[in-house]
Amino acid sequence: MSAAIHWRRDIHRHPEVGFAEFRTASRIAGRFADLGWRVRTGTDAMSAADRLGVPDAESLDAAYERAAADGADERFLPRMRGGLTAVVATVDSGQPGPAIGLRADIDALPIVESVDSGHLPARDGFRSSYDGVMHACGHDGHIGMAVELAERLAERPLTAGSLTIFFQPAEEGGRGARAMVPVGLADRIDLFLAMHVGLGLPTGRYLSSVDGLLANSKLKAVFHGVAAHASIAPHEGRNALLGAATAMLGIHALPRIPGHETRAGVGRISGGTSSNIVPDRAEMLLETRGDLGVVNEHLESRARDVLTGAAAMHGLTVDIETIGGTTTATADPEAVSAIETAAVSAGLQVADGLPVGLASDDATTFMRHVQENGGKATYVGLGATLAGPHHTPAFDFDEAALPLGVDLLESLVRLGQTFA
Amino acid sequence: MSAAIHWRRDIHRHPEVGFAEFRTASRIAGRFADLGWRVRTGTDAMSAADRLGVPDAESLDAAYERAAADGADERFLPRMRGGLTAVVATVDSGQPGPAIGLRADIDALPIVESVDSGHLPARDGFRSSYDGVMHACGHDGHIGMAVELAERLAERPLTAGSLTIFFQPAEEGGRGARAMVPVGLADRIDLFLAMHVGLGLPTGRYLSSVDGLLANSKLKAVFHGVAAHASIAPHEGRNALLGAATAMLGIHALPRIPGHETRAGVGRISGGTSSNIVPDRAEMLLETRGDLGVVNEHLESRARDVLTGAAAMHGLTVDIETIGGTTTATADPEAVSAIETAAVSAGLQVADGLPVGLASDDATTFMRHVQENGGKATYVGLGATLAGPHHTPAFDFDEAALPLGVDLLESLVRLGQTFA
Amino acid sequence: MSAAIHWRRDIHRHPEVGFAEFRTASRIAGRFADLGWRVRTGTDAMSAADRLGVPDAESLDAAYERAAADGADERFLPRMRGGLTAVVATVDSGQPGPAIGLRADIDALPIVESVDSGHLPARDGFRSSYDGVMHACGHDGHIGMAVELAERLAERPLTAGSLTIFFQPAEEGGRGARAMVPVGLADRIDLFLAMHVGLGLPTGRYLSSVDGLLANSKLKAVFHGVAAHASIAPHEGRNALLGAATAMLGIHALPRIPGHETRAGVGRISGGTSSNIVPDRAEMLLETRGDLGVVNEHLESRARDVLTGAAAMHGLTVDIETIGGTTTATADPEAVSAIETAAVSAGLQVADGLPVGLASDDATTFMRHVQENGGKATYVGLGATLAGPHHTPAFDFDEAALPLGVDLLESLVRLGQTFA
């Protein structure tokens, strides 16, 4: 079993949600340190204040303790306390050459993984051991490829330029990149790429530039009402859940915009305690997306109107908090060209047509930052046949794609010499 | 501090929700055993299969462990494992005389208790030490009065008939009485009463019969949909939360019925995980109530139509489970008369007018059962001025009512001789 | 066929909605004038400015023309133009004695009458000849009784006191009484009664005081949005119907109030034109009711919050207009006693129990006014077995009740001598 697959499976079995990737991040940091890379963690790798949607202290502590008990690397774990789970690892040839940057995201999702016998992780014993959390988007594979790449570079070092890998927490929700950019480690990157497995592309194929990443806004709305006994005095209550239910229907009813990709939806509601108490609190997670920033802004603005109007309808107040968001970005031809050259070496074929890649990814925040500082960037799709769709309990990808991805990355960094 | 108040405060500080009253019930059993009563627990006191709305095993285990660590009576605790938290305590004079039955409910509510300095339990240090659980309906007082009554009877024993106290778990939600009646301990009760503090009556007043307890039905509905990535493939999902939100609005819109008390509402919704996953599951707690059984049945039937229709609208399925319910009951004049006689002895005045007592209580299940077996029954309101409404974080009652309540109960059981 | 039945059937065949009772009112005026009563119409009988919910000019004109073509009394019709359809008819004995007032309402409802062969008006040829309008509440019977009473008094005149009949337009919606009171004709009434047929009471029975008439508020809400092509530019529209639909669900979800009668509902929505145009206008008729004025005010206030909140949710504005409303009133024991005495003479039996008479009636506006001026008042229920419920297409009442009602009224006015 290759290092990529070995690591992928270990990480898959121990999935951690955004900013709680204590085991994941500390083990990455340890491995890269052992391989001789310069490793930055904690506030050297990210700005605590620029994070969005950080879990509450209790959840973070519980995740921290679990990680400590479950194989975290104690050399790095303490610096990550409180959700500082970014890791930046750099290897430098000491010779002139391009500074290449690679984003690898490391967080999992709050999904209960399938126990179906047809689901490979279940059958082969690497299904999530953490209830209700799952690597259902392939980030475990991104980590695996990064580790195998490092091992290859340990055997046969770079001869020109440098490579920096940005292990980013909290990609889901678009919450982590914005906290890593401010510390400045991406300021001098010449060539930046994010690479994502799956996306509907079959194993053996790739895309040098995934267009259509959507701008998005993630909001948390908390409706506050008045509790009351639901039978003795329902009229003295103000039912926070009624506000949430009404708002949900209004948000889903936001209009489509011809010629554009739009999304608007609620992914979570939680409110009330028992049937005989008028709920005084309801919490909602929602998001809007658009293929242009202005499209997303239009939808977000209208979603906010829906939230405040629904609160007013039912005598409630509502607090709205931005807990995540991404921008759009455009690939540079120079970066695309570099990827294409590397792909030829790696024996990958260009995919037919575009993926349905209309998701979002805050790798765009890195991309825009690199571009604003004069570097070039792209977002690469690495084919990996899927057993189930992204973000679903049956998600799984063809692990045969991982060595191919490492080949592509290796080719790129070795070709890097010729890039600048 | 009287025993009633002392016990009330201890129980108040350690509130436990329905079927999880491990500490509460075991300590009651221990105290009554120590006072020489015959104490029945576990399956001698209740039928496990007739319970409704039992918490999941994990929650019960956690509550059990907490109780074990927090002062539960180890003599009785093990028999209660798995939620068998009813206790039936009997003292028998050995002489002819009426068999009197008293229902004392022992469960708390999932409410975060006020931390306000004006809130007596907070100020005097007996605020709930269990986060998110609170005695917000006065059941702690019911326990306190029962203990003090037992202590008085220990000092000066009954001379005729017997007294059986039914310590009932899970009154909230109407889930416990139905599990206690089948074991037969109420079959031969001659005079049965439930007594409830508060209800809007001031300290020093009482009502010999609280009319208007509503029949109710408590339902748990779980909507099942299909998960999908909310941006890549929203159309492949079926959003369980949309079904729940739609159903909630439909349930609250059920019509009023002229001349009758009706209630229909949703007290809890929980569904989905994050904003970028179409929720494949949403859970809802709801209830209907009516001042007649048929009124409640009409509303429950229509609520079920709302649930299944809302599921069909959004391509979902829905499982509906009855998790609780109460019936109505009517007081017997003989029982009312006995209470009134006792109240004179206890120095209590009849309250002006009815309380707004339009709640539900599954004491009615005991009442009907006793009546069907030839006994007499009533539901007594014991005045206790309130600092905040029932079922709200600021609920508190005037403890000065507790000795008065014990006086009333003591007079009744001593007068019992003359009842039959 | 008695005059009451004859008139009832003629009026039934020619139903006219509130403020459009041109044929009805002019014929009443003509008949009473012919019988020698003093008849007041137009602005002598009502204040135009105090009306609520007046139909638009076009509708009034059309109704006026139809009446003119269909047997209206031309002597009185012109004074009624524009919706001044109140008639006040007085007969005075010239002798001392009480001034008795009787309210008879004259308007019909916007309902399509049943064509079922089991429906007596259909079978016997007096079904509504005006499409979509129907006497579905018995006001036609009220008119019939008033006419027969007048005919009897013509044969055998009053010997003491006076009788004034207030033929009130627009009782439905609570819009007419408030326009009649200001002209002062009810200022000196000593004994006032409104009498209503049906109400669930069987023929031969009566109630001397119908308690529980609800206060109500009738509102018209017009949502204004922005039109757009529903396919080319839906996002440029603001859909007024979405506001109305959202508000409707919110209004029906207003909480019940324990111990009180409450109603809250939407009876009409009309908005938009075709499926491919985003609707820029939606109109809604709604009402709230309560058994106390404050209960109704609470509901109305919350309904207004719902309307404005729903508009804000969807980027709309909303205009809210009060188009009707009633108050509550309490019967005077003296009036009740007078009715009971008269009922004995008329051979009517007291009904068992209350009717479900939890409707509203702006006769309460007259009652309160009379009482504030020192008179006595009550609201009488006259039993008349129903073939179908009030306000439904199958409504019909047992005409045998009409002579009994005339007997009651005649007894009352002849006994009136002894009242004061």
Added chain:
Amino acid sequence: MSAAIHWRRDIHRHPEVGFAEFRTASRIAGRFADLGWRVRTGTDAMSAADRLGVPDAESLDAAYERAAADGADERFLPRMRGGLTAVVATVDSGQPGPAIGLRADIDALPIVESVDSGHLPARDGFRSSYDGVMHACGHDGHIGMAVELAERLAERPLTAGSLTIFFQPAEEGGRGARAMVPVGLADRIDLFLAMHVGLGLPTGRYLSSVDGLLANSKLKAVFHGVAAHASIAPHEGRNALLGAATAMLGIHALPRIPGHETRAGVGRISGGTSSNIVPDRAEMLLETRGDLGVVNEHLESRARDVLTGAAAMHGLTVDIETIGGTTTATADPEAVSAIETAAVSAGLQVADGLPVGLASDDATTFMRHVQENGGKATYVGLGATLAGPHHTPAFDFDEAALPLGVDLLESLVRLGQTFA
């Protein structure tokens, strides 16, 4: 004033909705007959049974009478009674050459036209004289161009092939083309085009093929409930409007489909009569659209689930009727090329980029039919700068576009000789 503008203004002043274009169609028939064309009307031009969404008989009769009184051509009017308002006019050179077909749609929309002084039709006196109906999509211009083209061909006849103009009723809603195709007059068309003014293209520009016409489905849903007095017996009613409001929110909440154009919305609701009657009937017009037939079918299917589910929720039944619908179609390169050649002659420039032309048009039904029979087809956009968007009260187009459009059509039909 050119014939095109003269006719456009007359038609604009007398707008008639789909299948009620009695004045419009009869005058077109008369003019073309006078110019010597072969004119087919009534059942020679369309199949009555294949129409969808035909207005009720009463509305058709009223429109017919209005047309008769307002300048309809009596020679053709009687054949159109009942909504047979299609006209097919053919001129044949008698010489070999292509059979060219042109679709000109003739219906107006249920919109109240702007009275603003900045609105040209208002200022220049040709605003709609029919309340609530408006030519707000430019079909009046299509008629004007067809007439002027015929006048030019009268002066200088065709020398090869033939031209058939299909004056189609009820384009709005996609209801008319399907009734014209079955009579067979389009079976042998070699080159077919529909031409539409506006679409966001400026005067002087054109598009030889408007891509992206959406497939759509227009549905009429009628909810049936049970009427009841809203205060006396609301629980005996089943509120049809609650079903409609609930369904509307559900339809607007149907998911977007990534990478595709989707629409789903309600354009009209009408239900209930007054606030005190529970509505037993509510009518709704809705539509779905998609850029592929399967996309639209998916949405329509889910909309039907929403309708039936919402009815079930509230104890209602619902009847769903298809009242219109269009398919998609693709232009043929040969047809595009012919248009481009003609446009050069006419001096028109190709528009920059696509229009936002994401509407629907049942010209696609003609196009597919022609193509299935071996002919070629396209849908042409004729630039005409707009004063307000399509389907809004302020819609107006630059009349200077009309002679340009006639030039284009004339060039095409004269070039036709070279086409085949």
